[in-house]
Amino acid sequence: MTVDVESGMNRTTHVPAKKPIAPAIRRWRRLRSAAIVLATQAALLAVLLGFWDHMTANNKQAAFMFGSPSAIAGFLGQMVRDGSLWRDTYVTGLETLLGFLVGNFVGTVIGLSLWYSRFVSRVVEPFVIALGSIPIIALAPIIIIWFGTGLISKVAMSTLSVVIVALVTSYKGAVGVDTDQINLMRTLGASKFQIFRKLVVPASLTDIFAGLKLTVGFALIGAIVGEFMSSSEGLGHAIFKAGSLYIIPKVFAALVATIALALLLTFVVGRIERLLMPWRRIH
Amino acid sequence: MTGETNGVRVNQRAIAGTHVPAVPLVVEHVAKSYEVGGRVVPVIGDLSLTLDSGQIVSIVGPSGCGKTTLLNTFCGLLTPDSGRISWYGQEIAGQPQNVGYMLQKDLLLPWRTALANVMLGLEIRGAAASEAHDRSRAMLDQLGLHGFADHYPSTLSGGMRQRVALARTLVNEPAVLLLDEPFASLDFQNKLLIESDTAKLVRKGGRSLLLITHDIEEAVSLADRVIVLSKRPTQVKAVYEISLGIDRTDMMAARDSRDFSQYVRQIWADLDVVLQ
Numbered sequence: 001m002t003v004d005v006e007s008g009m010n011r012t013t014h015v016p017a018k019k020p021i022a023p024a025i026r027r028w029r030r031l032r033s034a035a036i037v038l039a040t041q042a043a044l045l046a047v048l049l050g051f052w053d054h055m056t057a058n059n060k061q062a063a064f065m066f067g068s069p070s071a072i073a074g075f076l077g078q079m080v081r082d083g084s085l086w087r088d089t090y091v092t093g094l095e096t097l098l099g100f101l102v103g104n105f106v107g108t109v110i111g112l113s114l115w116y117s118r119f120v121s122r123v124v125e126p127f128v129i130a131l132g133s134i135p136i137i138a139l140a141p142i143i144i145i146w147f148g149t150g151l152i153s154k155v156a157m158s159t160l161s162v163v164i165v166a167l168v169t170s171y172k173g174a175v176g177v178d179t180d181q182i183n184l185m186r187t188l189g190a191s192k193f194q195i196f197r198k199l200v201v202p203a204s205l206t207d208i209f210a211g212l213k214l215t216v217g218f219a220l221i222g223a224i225v226g227e228f229m230s231s232s233e234g235l236g237h238a239i240f241k242a243g244s245l246y247i248i249p250k251v252f253a254a255l256v257a258t259i260a261l262a263l264l265l266t267f268v269v270g271r272i273e274r275l276l277m278p279w280r281r282i283h
Numbered sequence: 284m285t286g287e288t289n290g291v292r293v294n295q296r297a298i299a300g301t302h303v304p305a306v307p308l309v310v311e312h313v314a315k316s317y318e319v320g321g322r323v324v325p326v327i328g329d330l331s332l333t334l335d336s337g338q339i340v341s342i343v344g345p346s347g348c349g350k351t352t353l354l355n356t357f358c359g360l361l362t363p364d365s366g367r368i369s370w371y372g373q374e375i376a377g378q379p380q381n382v383g384y385m386l387q388k389d390l391l392l393p394w395r396t397a398l399a400n401v402m403l404g405l406e407i408r409g410a411a412a413s414e415a416h417d418r419s420r421a422m423l424d425q426l427g428l429h430g431f432a433d434h435y436p437s438t439l440s441g442g443m444r445q446r447v448a449l450a451r452t453l454v455n456e457p458a459v460l461l462l463d464e465p466f467a468s469l470d471f472q473n474k475l476l477i478e479s480d481t482a483k484l485v486r487k488g489g490r491s492l493l494l495i496t497h498d499i500e501e502a503v504s505l506a507d508r509v510i511v512l513s514k515r516p517t518q519v520k521a522v523y524e525i526s527l528g529i530d531r532t533d534m535m536a537a538r539d540s541r542d543f544s545q546y547v548r549q550i551w552a553d554l555d556v557v558l559q
Contacts, residue, residue: 180390183360187384188404188455198403202394279394279435 067249075253084238089257091234092223095151096265099158100219106159107166108208114167115174115200116192132164136222140229154226154234161222162215169214173207174200209273216265220258235261306372307459307491308334308357313366314516315349315356326352327363328516334459339485339492339531341502344512345554350495353517354463357493358384370459383457387464389448391436397423397447398432404455422454423447426480442473449477453484460485460492466501475534478505482532499554503546504537511553521553 049069056068063071079085114121136157143160147153177200185195227236235258242250274281310332316325326349334340344350355361357368359378370379391400398419405415423432426446436444445466452460462481466474482505485492496502502509503525511521527540537543 178390180386180388181392183355184384184386184390185407186360187358187378187382188407189378189380190407194407198407199392202392205394277394279437 064246065248067252071249072252072256075247075250076256079238079250079253079257085257088233088235088238088254089261091151092220092227092236092258093261095154095158095223095226095234096216096219096261098151098155099222100162100215100265102155103159103162103219104166104212104215107163107168108170108211111167111170111172112174112196112201112204114171115177115196121171121175128164128167132168136161137225140225143226144230149230149232154223154231157226158219158222161218165215165218166208166211169207169211170204173204176207177203205277209269209277212269212273213266216262216269220262220265224258305336306333307336307370308493309367309369309372310357311367311369313356313363313368315352315361315363316516325516327356328513328518330366330512330518332510332519334491334493336491337486337489338508339482339494339506341494341496341506341509342512343496343499343502343509343550343554344517345514346497348512348514349517350497350512351463354384354461354493354495358382358461379459381455381458383452383455383460385448385452385460385462385465387467389436389441389444391444391447391451393436396433396435397428397439397443397450400436400447401450401454403451408455419450419454422450425484426450426453442469442477445469445473446477446480449481456488458490460490461495462492463495464497465494467496467498474501479532479534481505482534486532499547499550500538503543503550504534505531507531509546509550511550521550523550 052066053069056063056066076085079088114124139160140157143153143156147156181199181203182195185199190198223234224236224239227234228240231237231240235254238254239251239258242248242254310330313327313330314325315327316323318324330353332340332342342350342353352361356363359375367374370382391397392403395403398416401419401422402415405418406412410418420432423429426449428443428446428450431439431443431447436447439447445468449465452462465481466477469477478501481492484490492505494502494505503523504527506525509523509525510519511523512518513520523546525546527537527542529536529540531537
């Protein structure tokens with residue numbers, strides 16, 4: 001942000017000139033610090049996996065209970081070869097993505113429109129809190145009865161896990177808009193709709209994207225819980241099946257794919273955020 | 284030049300002003316209170332003032348005397364408990380037309396470039412995009428921001444941001460400007476420069492300006508008349524007609540003029556009495 005907005009009213013204070021740093025040096029410094037962070041992360045992961053592998057290498061019982069990195073890698077290779085990894089990841093990915101999109105769309109539209117009426121938002125508040133406090137897994141049996149055991153029921157689970165969070169974060173963003181800014185729009189002659197479209201919606205984008213990042217995980221949980229309840233494919237199905245057969249390394253292998261899916265979705269959301277909010281890139 | 288006699292004179296003119304539609308702003312006996320925790324706290328006691336066409340009027344007062352409440356009441360963002368506010372001889376509900384409003388916070392929209400921020404008012408009123416574009420660009424150029432039109436606010440300095448905010452206000456060609464400590468957060472040089480630019484643009488365009496400030500030097504150097512407010516519940520404590528006998532768009536010359544420090548000292552004395 002800018003340097004001197006908050007500087008005092010004392011007339012003798014001057015904004016101290018920042019020492020200019022060459023862009024090349026700055027870029028190099030940024031690159032270097034990113035590399036150090038990445039190296040530390042890799043080292044941490046290597047130590048963790050090494051410890052895990054070492055503890056389970058000569059201990060059959062421990063290997064059975066906790067799996068081992070090499071066994072997990074073996075199962076991953078096998079799942080790649082028989083095509084089940086792609087298939088399961090695709091199925092769960094599709095359920096998650098659809099639930100994520102529908103839930104966020106519905107939640108954000110409702111959350112933002114609640115800005116329009118203080119009355120309506122006060123009326124619906126306890127209902128929103130009540131709905132938000134229901135554990136999604138408790139709804140699973142009903143959802144299977146309503147939507148069957150196929151794709152739709154998982155999307156419904158995923159949507160329900162997302163929608164309240166999206167609603168609350170976007171509403172929070174909308175009502176958090178600076179009153180002075182709204183007053184300024186009013187003195188410029190803006191109608192309520194113009195204030196909504198030109199100020200409230202763009203000002204809420206930061207909160208909306210925070211909600212999007214948060215709900216990637218929730219959408220995935222919804223889809224996987226749905227698959228736990230009844231399914232014939234998907235990562236949740238693979239985890240559930242391997243778990244009930246006590247094949248711990250395979251559970252971890254499917255979990256690795258789940259984590260990769262979550263990271264991919266989060267990365268895509270981050271990219272879209274950067275694309276939609278270009279003013280936040282420059283500092 | 285004492286406050287009492289001038290206060291009375293202003294009141295009389297305020298009442299006369301309702302019959303002359305050309306007077307931009309007439310405020311008569313306005314009172315406003317807030318309710319804080321079930322207790323009614325009067326903010327504005329009984330306040331009358333007049334802003335004549337083409338005039339710059341500064342309002343100074345002790346901190347917390349409700350200056351911002353006053354301005355928000357003038358431009359229809361708050362409703363007074365009693366009293367009358369007439370814009371061009373008419374009491375209106377809601378926001379007055381043709382009035383520009385600017386605060387200490389620049390309130391630039393971070394997702395809009397400098398140019399798009401300046402265009403906001405024209406866009407809201409449905410001006411043609413190309414016209415809004417050209418006028419906004421010209422206004423930025425006039426305020427010395429040539430070449431910064433496509434910058435986002437986060438990349439501009441505080442002084443530049445405040446200039447963009449001023450451009451956003453002026454591009455709508457308001458007949459009256461209401462400014463609430465617009466330059467308070469700027470360093471001295473920037474403040475003097477932007478004050479001079481404001482004086483030039485206001486006086487050249489024949490606009491009227493009501494400036495709320497806590498900076499006595501700013502008030503005296505810019506204004507034709509300085510109104511000193513009392514502490515809460517706020518009333519007019521004194522009114523000074525400022526005549527410095529120099530070009531009123533040069534803020535440094537104003538400070539060098541013979542009577543400048545005299546005015547400053549007197550107004551300071553008025554505020555000091557209030558502070559006790």
